Amino acid sequence: MPHILTPLQKKVVGYPYRPDSLLKVIAGPGSGKTEILLRRVHHLISEGHLKADEILILSLTNKAVDNVIDKLKKNVQELNDQVKYSSEELDSLIDKLHIHTIHSIANKIVVEQDGIVNILEENGWRGLMKLISTGSSPTGTASYETNLKKFQQLFKNIYYSTDKVAPKKFEQISSIMKRYKVMTNDEMIIRAARYLETYQNKSKNLEDGCEPQEVDSTIVDIKSKIKVIFIDEYQDLYPSLLPLIKQITIGKQLALFGDPNQSIYQFLGDNVSFLKSLENEYKKRKSDIKTLYMYDNFRNTPEIISQVVEIMGPNLVHYKAEREAQNITLKSSSNLKPIIMNFPNSNATCEFMIDQIIQAVTSSAQLSDIAILARTNSEIQFIANILDKYQIEYQKLTAQPTWLSDPRIQFLIDLWKVIYLVSKEKYSDSEISNEEIQNIQSDFSIIVTLGALQGIRSTFINKLYAECKEFNCSIWNYITSETKSKRLTKITTHKTVKQFIDELSPYINNKEYLYEDNPIKLLKNVCDIAFNLPYTHLQFKDDVDRMSFKNHLEDLFRTMKACMMDRPEDVPLLEWFIETYFEYSIFLHNESNSGYSNSRLTPSSACIKLSTIHSSKGLEFPIVFIFENIFQSFPIENSVLYVAMTRAKNILYMFNVNHPNIKSNFKYPSVFPLAKKKEFWNYYNTTLGRKLTTPNIEKYLLLMQKYQVIRNHQKRWFGTTRIMPSLLRGLKRVPK
Numbered sequence: 060m061p062h063i064l065t066p067l068q069k070k071v072v073g074y075p076y077r078p079d080s081l082l083k084v085i086a087g088p089g090s091g092k093t094e095i096l097l098r099r100v101h102h103l104i105s106e107g108h109l110k111a112d113e114i115l116i117l118s119l120t121n122k123a124v125d126n127v128i129d130k131l132k133k134n135v136q137e138l139n140d141q142v143k144y145s146s147e148e149l150d151s152l153i154d155k156l157h158i159h160t161i162h163s164i165a166n167k168i169v170v171e172q173d174g175i176v177n178i179l180e181e182n183g184w185r186g187l188m189k190l191i192s193t194g195s196s197p198t199g200t201a202s203y204e205t206n207l208k209k210f211q212q213l214f215k216n217i218y219y220s221t222d223k224v225a226p227k228k229f230e231q232i233s234s235i236m237k238r239y240k241v242m243t244n245d246e247m248i249i250r251a252a253r254y255l256e257t258y259q260n261k262s263k264n265l266e267d268g269c270e271p272q273e274v275d276s277t278i279v280d281i282k283s284k285i286k287v288i289f290i291d292e293y294q295d296l297y298p299s300l301l302p303l304i305k306q307i308t309i310g311k312q313l314a315l316f317g318d319p320n321q322s323i324y325q326f327l328g329d330n331v332s333f334l335k336s337l338e339n340e341y342k343k344r345k346s347d348i349k350t351l352y353m354y355d356n357f358r359n360t361p362e363i364i365s366q367v368v369e370i371m372g373p374n375l376v377h378y379k380a381e382r383e384a385q386n387i388t389l390k391s392s393s394n395l396k397p398i399i400m401n402f403p404n405s406n407a408t409c410e411f412m413i414d415q416i417i418q419a420v421t422s423s424a425q426l427s428d429i430a431i432l433a434r435t436n437s438e439i440q441f442i443a444n445i446l447d448k449y450q451i452e453y454q455k456l457t458a459q460p461t462w463l464s465d466p467r468i469q470f471l472i473d474l475w476k477v478i479y480l481v482s483k484e485k486y487s488d489s490e491i492s493n494e495e496i497q498n499i500q501s502d503f504s505i506i507v508t509l510g511a512l513q514g515i516r517s518t519f520i521n522k523l524y525a526e527c528k529e530f531n532c533s534i535w536n537y538i539t540s541e542t543k544s545k546r547l548t549k550i551t552t553h554k555t556v557k558q559f560i561d562e563l564s565p566y567i568n569n570k571e572y573l574y575e576d577n578p579i580k581l582l583k584n585v586c587d588i589a590f591n592l593p594y595t596h597l598q599f600k601d602d603v604d605r606m607s608f609k610n611h612l613e614d615l616f617r618t619m620k621a622c623m624m625d626r627p628e629d630v631p632l633l634e635w636f637i638e639t640y641f642e643y644s645i646f647l648h649n650e651s652n653s654g655y656s657n658s659r660l661t662p663s664s665a666c667i668k669l670s671t672i673h674s675s676k677g678l679e680f681p682i683v684f685i686f687e688n689i690f691q692s693f694p695i696e697n698s699v700l701y702v703a704m705t706r707a708k709n710i711l712y713m714f715n716v717n718h719p720n721i722k723s724n725f726k727y728p729s730v731f732p733l734a735k736k737k738e739f740w741n742y743y744n745t746t747l748g749r750k751l752t753t754p755n756i757e758k759y760l761l762l763m764q765k766y767q768v769i770r771n772h773q774k775r776w777f778g779t780t781r782i783m784p785s786l787l788r789g790l791k792r793v794p795k
């Protein structure tokens with residue numbers, strides 16, 4: 060059954076469609092933002108105001124896009140009670156809607172105009188840094204990682220500033236990037252905006268109809284078909300996206316949904332000024348601008364909401380509106396206040412947390428109801444290690460799969476790029492003209508892979524690049540030409556380059572290999588190449604390191620298989636994989652409910668969730684622990700704490716949270732043991748739509764005694780008790 064809408068939700072769903080207008084929906088946590096956005100989409104279509112292909116839904120993250128698609132399927136099916144959609148009809152309806160991340164739509168526009176482009180990833184940055192530095196480090200004598208970070212910052216400052224004079228070392232950057240079609244995400248956004256603007260101006264000049272119509276493309280869709288644009292989580296938009304958003308939204312109805320209090324990406328730029336500029340565009344055109352508020356809360360208990368207000372009250376924007384809103388719907392009282400504690404050390408924090416988890420699962424909760432949130436990845440790793448120790452199964456929620464950022468896997472993909480791009484250039488039917496030499500894309504992948512090998516210094520890469528420019532030839536042709544490559548002296552370097560050529564040549568020289576469509580063979584070959592090269596990252600530190608590579612390799616293989624199944628018949632697997640692996644990997648990642656359990660065998664639906672606060676955005680969990688390391692010295696930002704606290708549906712714990720409004724007091728609260736609170740567990744089960752169960756406190760006490768782990772706080776409550784790690788694994792292990 061679809062939810063019955065509240066008066067505030069109804070207003071948003073039924074707000075009229077008007078071209079060139081702005082609707083801003085400010086919605087608090089748990090107010091049903093995404094659901095209402097989709098109900099509005101359905102309303103506009105079913106009332107005949109718009110067709111599905113006239114609607115564009117934009118989000119910032121892939122996860123949010125998948126969330127929209129999932130909810131859309133559920134909602135449309137529920138709402139459509141007269142004519143039930145078959146699953147094919149539903150798929151076709153969803154296919155017609157345009158649903159993208161902002162970056163993927165920019166990428167589509169740019170690729171349609173420019174062909175394949177290289178978006179800078181970690182290894183790409185390293186390659187670029189090697190290319191422009193001249194032996195000594197470009198930014199001083201600090202470690203490579205620090206230099207890389209500084210370099211990226213310097214690059215950003217110089218590239219996007221018009222008034223700064225670039226140091227000599229950076230002058231080459233734009234020409235190199237242009238030459239190899241390498242760009243950062245920000246540049247891709249700017250480029251896409253420029254293409255849209257050019258199209259707009261061209262169409263204006265062509266209104267007399269003297270030139271033929273353009274073929275179908277994303278630009279044509281945006282400029283001529285789309286009438287309404289929805290942006291979910293608008294508070295995360297930042298200034299460098301503005302040129303593109305402006306271009307996309309001209310003349311359309313733009314509906315922004317979000318919560319300014321949850322603006323956790325301020326480090327990317329000022330969201331407030333972004334919105335002002337966008338609103339000014341609508342004001343300039345004298346368009347309608349309307350703000351609606353949604354402050355119902357179907358998620359958090361009133362006790363959690365009061366705690367949020369107590370800690371952050373004056374810092375919450377629009378809170379007045381919430382207070383004044385009439386008839387807001389809230390959950391009933393749970394009579395359980397959030398548990399806020401500061402511990403003297405990390406061990407005490409962990410022991411208490413484990414104890415609470417055990418109480419919860421021996422009462423009514425399932426392990427998958429529980430999420431542990433922390434600010435940094437290192438804190439998440441710390442908690443993961445603790446849970447490993449207790450053999451409690453968990454799943455890390457990450458925005459993108461971890462294998463994608465494993466430099467070893469990136470190295471394998473870069474090697475494939477070398478094979479594919481060099482072969483393509485080599486076997487291309489037409490002679491490559493001088494002008495085309497400027498666009499030899501294999502060069503960049505060679506620089507990235509060669510530059511990652513032991514003994515290859517930036518002076519060499521730099522010289523190589525300069526030589527190729529002088530001879531006007533590709534790097535592969537240069538290094539494989541005996542006469543030319545002799546000019547690059549040093550014996551050790553020479554040996555490594557020879558090794559590189561020897562490893563890759565058999566595949567490049569075999570034209571058929573471009574069409575190899577056996578993923579196992581492709582993977583085995585590229586691993587052989589990588590292991591035979593002096594690439595230090597593949598000399599494993601220990602078994603854990605080896606296992607992590609093995610797991611990532613399995614994920615890479617899974618992605619290849621998915622690409623293979625979907626591949627158009629006439630496109631070779633290698634080519635299709637290089638173009639699409641990122642999208643497939645995100646898709647598979649989200650499908651497997653984002654992440655892996657520590658055992659990799661347990662379904663994610665049976666695991667505790669571990670997540671950084673940033674990755675938990677938009678999610679909700681019955682029980683939330685906010686876990687801060689006691690060494691966390693800088694206070695948590697209001698917006699980050701707000702997002703974390705409002706993820707909790709029924710129970711919220713906050714451990715060692717460093718915030719000026721949270722007082723430190725190390726005292727076990729009187730509300731425990733949690734397992735004794737029968738009334739509360741009834742409430743818990745009812746709000747989650749589950750059958751009522753009785754908390755099994757006897758079982759809990761029995762187990763505690765059986766395993767005899769002495770805990771100070773348990774001693775106070777139950778006498779001497781002991782918990783063994785296997786407790787949560789169905790109690791199969793018999794203690795010695």
Ligand SMILES: Nc1ncnc2c1ncn2[C@@H]1O[C@H](COP(=O)(O)OP(=O)(O)OP(=O)(O)O)[C@@H](O)[C@H]1O
Nearest residue numbers: 062063064065087088089090091092093094357677
């Ligand atoms: N009218 C309604 N009646 C009952 N439940 C509702 C109603 N509208 C939304 N909900 C439920 O409220 C919960 C919160 O909704 P949703 O996840 O869309 O919140 P949100 O506004 O996106 O929150 P956040 O901004 O914190 O991510 C969901 O479980 C949703 O199904």
